[in-house]
Amino acid sequence: MTQIKSTKHIREGSFGFLIQTLARDIDAKMKLALKEVDVDVKIFANLMLLADEDGINQRSLGEKLNFPEYFTSRNVDALVEAGFAERRPDPNSRRSFLIYLTEAGRQKASELPRIVKRVNDDVLADLTTAERQRVVKLLQKAAGIRPE
Amino acid sequence: MTQIKSTKHIREGSFGFLIQTLARDIDAKMKLALKEVDVDVKIFANLMLLADEDGINQRSLGEKLNFPEYFTSRNVDALVEAGFAERRPDPNSRRSFLIYLTEAGRQKASELPRIVKRVNDDVLADLTTAERQRVVKLLQKAAGIRPE
DNA sequence: TTACAATTCTTGTAGATGCAAGTATTGCGA
DNA sequence: TCGCAATACTTGCATCTACAAGAATTGTAA
Numbered sequence: 001m002t003q004i005k006s007t008k009h010i011r012e013g014s015f016g017f018l019i020q021t022l023a024r025d026i027d028a029k030m031k032l033a034l035k036e037v038d039v040d041v042k043i044f045a046n047l048m049l050l051a052d053e054d055g056i057n058q059r060s061l062g063e064k065l066n067f068p069e070y071f072t073s074r075n076v077d078a079l080v081e082a083g084f085a086e087r088r089p090d091p092n093s094r095r096s097f098l099i100y101l102t103e104a105g106r107q108k109a110s111e112l113p114r115i116v117k118r119v120n121d122d123v124l125a126d127l128t129t130a131e132r133q134r135v136v137k138l139l140q141k142a143a144g145i146r147p148e
Numbered sequence: 149m150t151q152i153k154s155t156k157h158i159r160e161g162s163f164g165f166l167i168q169t170l171a172r173d174i175d176a177k178m179k180l181a182l183k184e185v186d187v188d189v190k191i192f193a194n195l196m197l198l199a200d201e202d203g204i205n206q207r208s209l210g211e212k213l214n215f216p217e218y219f220t221s222r223n224v225d226a227l228v229e230a231g232f233a234e235r236r237p238d239p240n241s242r243r244s245f246l247i248y249l250t251e252a253g254r255q256k257a258s259e260l261p262r263i264v265k266r267v268n269d270d271v272l273a274d275l276t277t278a279e280r281q282r283v284v285k286l287l288q289k290a291a292g293i294r295p296e
Numbered sequence: 297t298t299a300c301a302a303t304t305c306t307t308g309t310a311g312a313t314g315c316a317a318g319t320a321t322t323g324c325g326a
Numbered sequence: 327t328c329g330c331a332a333t334a335c336t337t338g339c340a341t342c343t344a345c346a347a348g349a350a351t352t353g354t355a356a
Contacts (some may be wrong), residue, residue, distance in 0.1 A: 008200055008212075010261055015268045015280070016174045017193070018287040021214050023171035025291075026164045042312080045165070052156055059334060064156075066169050070314075073336055095321040095334050113158055120163045126289050132163070135290070138283040139166040141274050143173075190342085207304060218344075221306055243304045243351040 015142075022123070029119050037111045043078045044112060050085060050101045051109035057096040084108055163290075170271070177267045185259045191226045192260060198233060198249050199257035205244040232256055 011017045031041045039047065045065050050056075053064075062072035076099060079085035084105030087097035101109065124132050140146070159165045179189045187195065193213050201212075210220035224247060227233035232253030235245035249257065272280050288294070 008197070010264065011193070011196060012288065012293050013284055014264055015272055015284055015287070016178065016264065018284065018291055018293075019167060019170050019174055021291050022167050022287065024214070026167055030164065045159070048159060049156070057334075066172065068314080069335070070316095070337080073334095074312090077336095090334095093322070093334080095319095097335085116158065116162055116164065124163055124290055126292070127286065131286055131289070135283060135286040136161055136163055136166065138275065138279055138286070139163070139170065140160065141279070142272055142283070143166055143169050144274070145160050145166075205304075216344080217305070218307080218346095221304095222342090225306095238304095241304080241352070243349095245305085 026119065026123055029122060030115075033115045033119050037108065037115065039108060039112070040078065040082075043075055043082065043084070046072070046075050046079060047084060047101075047105060047109045048112050048116075050079075050099060051106060051112075054085075054100045055098050057090060057098055059096070061099060079105070174267065174271055177270060178263075181263045181267050185256065185263065187256060187260070188226065188230075191223055191230065191232070194220070194223050194227060195232060195249075195253060195257045196260050196264075198227075198247060199254060199260075202233075202248045203246050205238060205246055207244070209247060227253065 027041065030044070034041050034044055045067075046061060049061065049064055058072045058076055059069065061067075061076070062069055065072075067075070076085065076087065079099075080087060083102060085099055085101050088100055090096045090098050124135075127135065175189065178192070182189050182192055193215075194209060197209065197212055206220045206224055207217065209215075209224070210217055213220075215223070224233065224235065227247075228235060231250060233247055233249050236248055238244045238246050272283075275283065
């Protein structure tokens with residue numbers, strides 16, 4: 001018998017539904033894992049990015065993470081408050097700040113990659129290594145990221 | 149030269165980061181698309197599911213969508229308020245309701261699949277048909293959904 | 297039957313998020 | 327150089343979300 005186009009079928013075959021379901025799941029798992037190192041999930045992405053490249057302004061920080069401006073603004077507030085980063089005046093413009101990690105921030109950031117890896121491995125437990133690589137490549141393509 | 153393990157590399161190769169980025173993007177697009185048919189993104193998943201299978205209680209509605217209970221409770225509130233569904237007493241238990249779509253709800257639900265399809269197609273524009281099928285299969289596997 | 301646990305649903309509350317409006321600064325064309 | 331648009335960032339507010347606690351009902355075991 002041919003497959004009925006039930007909404008269940010549509011839903012579970014929907015890229016969007018799958019993404020949303022996985023996003024919720026990953027978010028909860030990250031939250032939990034980040035508790036171990038006392039990092040709020042809210043600031044974690046910023047912290048990792050700054051470890052790689054600080055001395056940038058908030059706008060470009062946000063752009064690199066696909067975060068809206070107001071979000072970055074508040075995230076930097078939280079980073080500063082946690083003692084992980086500081087805003088320094090931009091010598092080229094008085095309307096922007098350059099964000100630098102503190103030593104504490106850099107230290108904390110170094111603990112994050114293993115957390116990320118663990119959560120990813122957990123979520124992808126049912127996939128083989130080859131499948132993981134394939135799905136990441138496909139998602140990069142969908143997200144408009146070209147692998148270097 | 150070998151690839152440096154920059155956080156940028158880790159981030160963009162991270163399943164979690166990709167999922168979160170895509171989730172945000174899809175959510176925004178769905179919100180926009182659903183405005184055309186005057187449906188809040190909050191209730192849209194419930195509406196679609198109920199079109200396929202109503203007369204179930206809130207608990208199983210939530211389970212099918214991987215939504216927590218409190219979320220379903222408020223979603224049904226919204227559905228009822230919008231005139232798309234009604235709570236009827238469960239003949240088997242006074243502590244649960246069975247949720248049924250109204251005619252308006254059923255009518256509205258019938259407009260949704262094409263919206264879902266359009267947004268999915270938009271997000272997946274850069275992927276071939278074969279690639280789309282592959283990524284959906286892989287995500288289903290990661291989400292623990294077995295294709296029938 | 298009685299007491300206690302489990303089920304089903306709701307709600308209070310704190311914090312997160314998104315939008316739009318606001319401030320300050322800079323760039324640029326007339 | 328004057329005025330207006332663009333840039334960079336912040337904030338108020340309404341809404342949403344997560345968590346935990348609560349209320350009503352039902353199941354169960356002694």
